[in-house]
Amino acid sequence: MSNFIQLVKNEQMKTYSQIATWVMYIVLAVFIIGFGVFMKVDQTIMDDGQTTDGNWKQELQAENEQLRQQAKEQEFVASMNEKQIAMNEYRIENSVEPGGYDVWNFVQDNRTNISIISLLTIIVAAGMIANEFKWGSIKLLLIRPISRTKILASKYVSVLVFAMTMLLFLYVLSFLTGSVLFGFENFMEPYLYWKGEDIQQAPIFQFTLAQYLLSSVNLVMMATFAFMISAIFRNSSLAIGVAIFLMMAGNSIVGFFSDKEWAKFILFANTNLNQFFTGTPIISDLTLSFSVSVLMVYLVLFLGLSWFFFSKRDITNA
Amino acid sequence: MSEPVMKLKNLKKTISNKPIIKGLDFEIYSGEVFGFLGPNGAGKTTTIRMMVGLMSMTDGDVMIKGHSVKTDFKNAVRHVGGIVENPEMYPFMTGWKNLVHYSRMIPGISKDRIQEVVRLVGLEKRIKDKVSKYSLGMRQRLGIAQALLHNPSILILDEPTNGLDPSGIREIRSYIRRLAAEEGVAVIVSSHILSEMEMMCDRIGIIKNGELVSIQSVQDALQQSDQKEVALEAEPMDQAFQVLQQLLEGTVSQGGSELLFSIERTEIPNVIQKLVEQNINIYSVNVNRSTLEDKFLDLIGEGTIE
Numbered sequence: 001m002s003n004f005i006q007l008v009k010n011e012q013m014k015t016y017s018q019i020a021t022w023v024m025y026i027v028l029a030v031f032i033i034g035f036g037v038f039m040k041v042d043q044t045i046m047d048d049g050q051t052t053d054g055n056w057k058q059e060l061q062a063e064n065e066q067l068r069q070q071a072k073e074q075e076f077v078a079s080m081n082e083k084q085i086a087m088n089e090y091r092i093e094n095s096v097e098p099g100g101y102d103v104w105n106f107v108q109d110n111r112t113n114i115s116i117i118s119l120l121t122i123i124v125a126a127g128m129i130a131n132e133f134k135w136g137s138i139k140l141l142l143i144r145p146i147s148r149t150k151i152l153a154s155k156y157v158s159v160l161v162f163a164m165t166m167l168l169f170l171y172v173l174s175f176l177t178g179s180v181l182f183g184f185e186n187f188m189e190p191y192l193y194w195k196g197e198d199i200q201q202a203p204i205f206q207f208t209l210a211q212y213l214l215s216s217v218n219l220v221m222m223a224t225f226a227f228m229i230s231a232i233f234r235n236s237s238l239a240i241g242v243a244i245f246l247m248m249a250g251n252s253i254v255g256f257f258s259d260k261e262w263a264k265f266i267l268f269a270n271t272n273l274n275q276f277f278t279g280t281p282i283i284s285d286l287t288l289s290f291s292v293s294v295l296m297v298y299l300v301l302f303l304g305l306s307w308f309f310f311s312k313r314d315i316t317n318a
Numbered sequence: 319m320s321e322p323v324m325k326l327k328n329l330k331k332t333i334s335n336k337p338i339i340k341g342l343d344f345e346i347y348s349g350e351v352f353g354f355l356g357p358n359g360a361g362k363t364t365t366i367r368m369m370v371g372l373m374s375m376t377d378g379d380v381m382i383k384g385h386s387v388k389t390d391f392k393n394a395v396r397h398v399g400g401i402v403e404n405p406e407m408y409p410f411m412t413g414w415k416n417l418v419h420y421s422r423m424i425p426g427i428s429k430d431r432i433q434e435v436v437r438l439v440g441l442e443k444r445i446k447d448k449v450s451k452y453s454l455g456m457r458q459r460l461g462i463a464q465a466l467l468h469n470p471s472i473l474i475l476d477e478p479t480n481g482l483d484p485s486g487i488r489e490i491r492s493y494i495r496r497l498a499a500e501e502g503v504a505v506i507v508s509s510h511i512l513s514e515m516e517m518m519c520d521r522i523g524i525i526k527n528g529e530l531v532s533i534q535s536v537q538d539a540l541q542q543s544d545q546k547e548v549a550l551e552a553e554p555m556d557q558a559f560q561v562l563q564q565l566l567e568g569t570v571s572q573g574g575s576e577l578l579f580s581i582e583r584t585e586i587p588n589v590i591q592k593l594v595e596q597n598i599n600i601y602s603v604n605v606n607r608s609t610l611e612d613k614f615l616d617l618i619g620e621g622t623i624e
Contacts, residue, residue, distance in 0.1 A: 006422040013419065017411045136406030140464065143370040143400055144423040145392040314373040 004154060007146070011158030015124060024120045028166065029173060031113055036106060036177040043101060043182075056097055060088040087192060090199045096190050104189060104204040106178030111208075111215055113170055118219040118247060121163045125226040126239035128155045129310065133234040138315060148311040152231070156303065159223055167216060171209075193278045200278075211274065218271040221295065222247045224302045231306035270294045321384075323348050323397075323472045323504040324369070328378035331364055331528075338364050340528040341378065346506060348471065351498050353519030353536075354508040361528040362508040363403065366476050369506075370400050383471060396424070399470035403477060405461020409450035413441060413460050416449060417467065424468045435463045439493070455486035462493060472504045473497065479514055491518050546583050549576045551601040558598045565589055576604075 015021050067081040091098060129152075132138040142148060191204035222243050229239035246253075250268030257263045264270075270291035322345035331339040339361045346352045356362050367373040369380050371387050371394075380387040385394035407416045417435070421427035436445050439459040449457065458478065465473055475494070479487045495518070497503045509515055515522055516536055523533045552558040555577070562570045562579060566589075570579045581589065586605070593600060 003425065010419050010422050013415065014408060014411070017408070017415065019410070135408065136404060137408060139372060139402040140406065140420070141423075142372055143395060143398065143402070144420070145396040146423055147392070315367065316373065 003146070004150065007151065007154035008158050008161065011128070011155055012161065015158065015162060021124070024123075025166075025169065028113065028116060028120070028170060031116055032110060032170065032173050033177055035110065035113075036174075036181045039101070039106065039109070040181045057092050060092055060098070064088050083194070087199060090192065094201070096192065096201065100182075102182050102189075103175060103178035103184050104191070104208060106182055107171065107174045107208050108191075108204070108211065110170060110174035110178075111211055113174075114167070114212070114215045114219060115247075117163065117166045117170060118222055119244065120166065121159065121219055121223045122226040122243045122247070123240055124162050125159045125223040126230045126236040126243065128159055128227060128230055129306075130230040130234050130236035130239060134236070142315060149307060152307055152310045156224075156227060156306075159227055160220070163216070163219055163223060167212060171212060195278055210277070214274045214277065217273050217295065218247070218250075221267060221271055221298065224299060228302040228306045232309045264290070265294060267294070267298050322346060323383060324506070325381040326365075326369075326378070327381065329365065329368060329375060329380060330377035331361075331368060331373065332376045338528050339368070339376075342525075342528075342530050344523055344530060344533060346472065346504050348504045349498050349502045350520045351494055351505045351507060351518055353515040353522040354506055354525065355510065355512065355515050355522050356508075356525035357510055360525045362510075362525060363476060364528075365525070366400075366402060366474055366506070366508060369474060370398055370402065371395060372402065396468070397471040398474060399465030399468065399472075400474035401458075401461045401465055401476060401478060402474075404480065405457050405464070407449045407457060407460055407464070410448065412448055413445045413452070413456075413463075416460065417445075417463060420464050421467055427467050431467065435466050438466065439463045454481050455483070455489070458482060458486065458490060462490075466497075470503065472506065474506045476508050478507060479509065479511070487514065494518055545580055546586070546605050547578070548581055548586065549573070549578050549602075549604040551576050551603075552593060553599045553601070557596060558593060561593055561596055561598070562589070565592060 064085045067085050071078040071081045090096070129138075132141055141151065189204045190201050191207045192199055192201055193207070194200070225246065226239045226243035229242055230236055233239065246268075250271070254263065254266055254269045257266065264286055269286065273288065273291060275286075276288040276291070324346040326342045326344050329339060329342040330337070342365060354362055354365070364373065368375050369382075369387065371391050375388060380394075382394040383397050385397075387394045407413075408419070411419070414432070414436075417432050421432055436442055439462055441456065441459055441463065444452065444456060449460065452460065462475075462478075465475075473494075478490055478494070482490065491514075494505050494507065498505050498520075507515070507518060519536055521533060521535050524531050550558070550562075555572075555575075559570060559572065559577060562577060566579055566581065570577055572578070586603075590600065590603065
């Protein structure tokens with residue numbers, strides 16, 4: 001076991017010895033801070049002329065009146081406004097004051113940057129095995145008294161460690177940036193969200209954390225996919241290209257086949273676990289346990305193929 | 319001799335129905351430098367890759383200190399240090415980090431041991447530099463350091479002098495000799511350069527088209543034949559030609575400004591004396607030390623890649 005940790009340490013050392021890795025962190029930081037500054041400027045402009053006299057319940061009621069009026073005049077906004085009205089009524093009934101845009105909202109909004117992390121993790125995963133072949137170092141790596149299975153496992157774990165480090169970096173940096181720009185409020189501030197037809201309430205701290213984890217599912221699946229291509233074809237460009245293409249095209253693929261019976265078995269129909277906690281699933285007969293099972297099958301398939309090709313094939317070129 | 323450190327037993331490799339290695343059988347003992355010689359494409363690298371488990375064996379086995387590479391890979395490879403083709407280290411890390419990297423893969427290698435190995439290959443001053451800034455010779459040294467970290471009983475070096483300048487080649491040669499003599503390490507060196515092998519190895523195995531055509535000790539090969547190829551530059555040439563033809567019974571040929579002939583080593587002074595007595599001016603006498611090379615070419619033929 002300690003041996004295995006040493007191997008993971010090796011992989012981490014190699015990853016962080018490359019300048020490209022640090023560039024990735026800088027890119028992510030630029031996205032987070034840039035987004036923060038943009039929001040701040042945007043907010044300052046929007047704030048003009050708004051008053052806060054403390055009576056938020058009346059304000060919400062006035063807003064609801066306005067929304068109802070608008071819904072009568074314009075049919076197409078009706079359903080959207082209905083949701084907003086219901087949300088406002090829930091707030092009034094349960095005395096949940098709507099807070100301003102603060103650090104937690106910012107952390108929550110930064111969840112979109114997980115797709116950037118997916119991209120960067122795909123690049124790292126794609127290089128994990130392919131680069132050893134490119135550098136020729138695979139020959140020195142595999143003539144140690146360690147089974148190929150163990151080396152492969154250490155590389156995969158290292159990809160996951162990298163992804164987790166990046167997620168943590170995103171979470172912490174967006175929290176810090178948000179605190180500076182939008183002010184810090186308490187951890188227990190409630191957050192309201194839709195689950196199917198109901199409105200739910202949770203502490204925003206807990207909610208954002210859960211959202212981050214759920215959003216990482218797609219990241220892990222695509223990184224594992226890139227890792228597999230890297231292990232099979234020993235070519236990182238190919239792995240990056242195919243994985244990013246699938247990541248981008250995933251939803252379109254599901255949309256294209258959505259009327260088919262087997263659509264629910266498509267990987268991308270199941271990667272968004274968020275749909276079971278907030279909102280409604282795209283394909284109606286999906287359940288959480290079904291999606292998790294499908295994801296597990298894909299994961300085992302990807303890793304199984306990686307293992308088969310990595311441990312069975314001769315190291316000829318390189 | 320003692321127990322062999324490495325033993326090849328009817329080792330075979332077939333790639334897409336084409337036999338690449340057709341049954342190799344030989345043994346390597348501790349303290350000897352074994353040269354693995356053959357033309358390009360003869361199967362040297364394939365054999366070496368099978369020895370260290372980079373390629374699977376179609377048939378036969380390689381035993382290292384009694385452990386089968388096939389069935390007991392970990393215990394067999396524990397005794398092996400190697401460079402397969404070029405010493406490809408991670409260019410973006412320092413030499414030191416590269417060694418730390420490999421030291422983590424085998425339990426029981428201390429920081430002291432790494433330092434010791436660095437000293438052994440003489441890289442102390444540059445070990446904190448990135449490998450991308452190393453010259454080829456330094457990389458080769460780092461490669462050897464990496465292979466020696468765990469005190470292997472057998473060192474496998476595939477083309478260790480590839481791309482090195484003459485002084486680099488000499489250095490590597492003296493390392494290898496020292497390792498074999500002082501530490502009792504068995505060294506396998508592959509090459510297609512014959513003169514290099516002659517200077518480095520105790521025994522040479524010649525491989526051709528996947529078959530071992532000959533194994534012999536270098537000492538024997540040099541002593542076996544005392545027949546020397548001699549090139550002589552003399553004036554007047556015609557006269558010298560006639561004298562030589564009389565003495566050697568017509569085996570003299572003329573090549574450019576030189577006369578070429580084959581002669582027993584002990585006869586050389588005799589012939590020179592005869593020429594001088596005839597007032598022939600001798601400008602140079604060159605003896606080709608090409609016995610092993612001839613033998614090599616005899617054995618493998620020329621341009622015979624199947």
